[in-house]
Amino acid sequence: MLKFAGKNLLSHKLRTVLTIIGMVIGISAIVFLVSFAFGVKKIVTKEITSGNAFQLIDIGTGNSQIIKLTDDVVNQIKQIPNIKSLETITNLAAKVKNEDGSNTDASLFGTTSKYMNWSGINIKWGENIKDDNSNSNDAVISTALFKFLNVSSAEQILGKQIKLDAIVPKDFLENGEGKVFEDKIYNIIGVTESESPSIYVSKNSFADFNLKHYSQTKVEINSPQDEEKTRKLIENLGLKTEYVGETVSQINEVFRFFEIILGSFGLIALIVASLAMFNTLTISLLERTREIALLKILGMKKKAIESLFLTEAIVMGLIGGILGIILGIIVSDFANYLLNLFALKSGGQAIKIFVHPFWFVIVIMLFSILVGFLTGIYPAKRASRINALEIMRYE
């Protein structure tokens, strides 16, 4: 049956090819547009999350002057069920000093490598700070400090030292007065890419500052389903929580709409293509009434004639679908390549703006088979109802 259908299609090469091209354009338009929507969504969600976003809850104190994230409070949070681990960050200001006496402002963070990972701060060169209890002087700096430090690449700065004054605001300290710890020296072991000048050091290196509390903590939870319950328990301590998963869901919501809009444009192209396919099948039916009459006279069953036409339609749909997906991927990758070429030239970074997940490819494939089936079903029914005798009589 498949072979027979294939031969029929081949015997009208031009018509078959044109019809399939129509399908290919329709399908590739869908692939192109929807991959674009997927890609943009991925970029945006990646910006705000890092991997396990649905397992992380941010905890802060808001503007509260009474509740602070002291060790006591932190220990209370740790007692809450469903909390797997907790990491803190303390945010101070720093004056980074250069050998020539000049200085610049930067943020100084005392934290752990785990917290940095959770926040999506990735070490691009070198290595991250260590989370053991040693009072280490290792530091990770951001690329934004390169200019001030008179270096142009990470290699030039790794292993060097950085000198700074750590400025502790008053609310961190017992006596209610701010304090400056001068000339702290850190070894630069890693570099992260960022526009804002920041220095990340181990929280243990803040030990001699005698700080009362942390700035923020993040907790990792065991089961994201219980996120609401856990947040309520944390908020009962007077703290404010923020759940990235919530934001991601909202963004996903927005992008679903975006995908539907773009998908609909592609769908219009595909509808035009399937009308063309429908037309082709109907013409082919009219042209082949004699052959169908012959098959009927020979004794072919109605169902078999029907499935012959359906097979032809589905074969066309499937070929159109496969080629359409390939073309869509090629075109979108090429567009991506051009875009990146342009982006790199103007100093941006390469991104993947077209994403075609495997499941999407499968869905489109099934979809094109469905289109073939739907456009084929009417001509197939009609073919099976042909009155062989009438055809013969007109000979």
Added chain:
Amino acid sequence: MRYIFVPEKDNKHEVAISVEDLTRVFIVGENKIKAIKGINLKIYAADFVVIFGPSGCGKSTLLNLILGIDTPTSGKITIRDTDIFKLPEDERAYFRLSKIGMIHQMPYWIKSLSVRENIAMPVIIKGILEKNALERADAIMEELSIGELALQKPTQLSGGQQQKVGLARALVTNPWIVIADEPTGNLDSKGADEIMNVLFKLNRTHKRTVILVTHNDKYWEYGNRRIEMLDGKITKDRNHG
């Protein structure tokens, strides 16, 4: 034709086709056209029936009814104990496919397929594996000495060759009955004689029932029974034994 046709047993007196009180009325607009006006006929298994009659006498309608392509207005047709119009359409189609071979004046083809595939078509439709069907087609082509045409397209062949291929396709299912509707109408006398000889051999050697519709009085000598039709009725039915 040793390979393809197992000779049937001596079947001189067995009724192959029984037609009883058959009528067929076509309604064209407001006119009723009576194409068959009450035909009773028994065709025996060993018969080579030659049907004569002018155009429009109802020959083709009668053949279509025997083939089960058309349905009668009244009456019944029994082919070897099967009342064919009691069968549902699809089963009747399958019955025709298995038991009756048909040759037309102008053969119909599946143009996209080769001669070999066209011949194998009825067997493939029957649901037999394509490979086996093609083997059968090869065997029958060899029997009819048209093996060299196998890979050509049927529409590229001459009228005589096409008719032989049509005959091969009619015989590939090893049918009980072969119905030929003016098979020689478009052929020169040499081609026509070849076709007639095959039909003759089928009937005498292989004991197949043959029904031939023709205008050509010359072919009378091949048959054992002459039926003349006029105006939807059988006017003469003579058996020459």
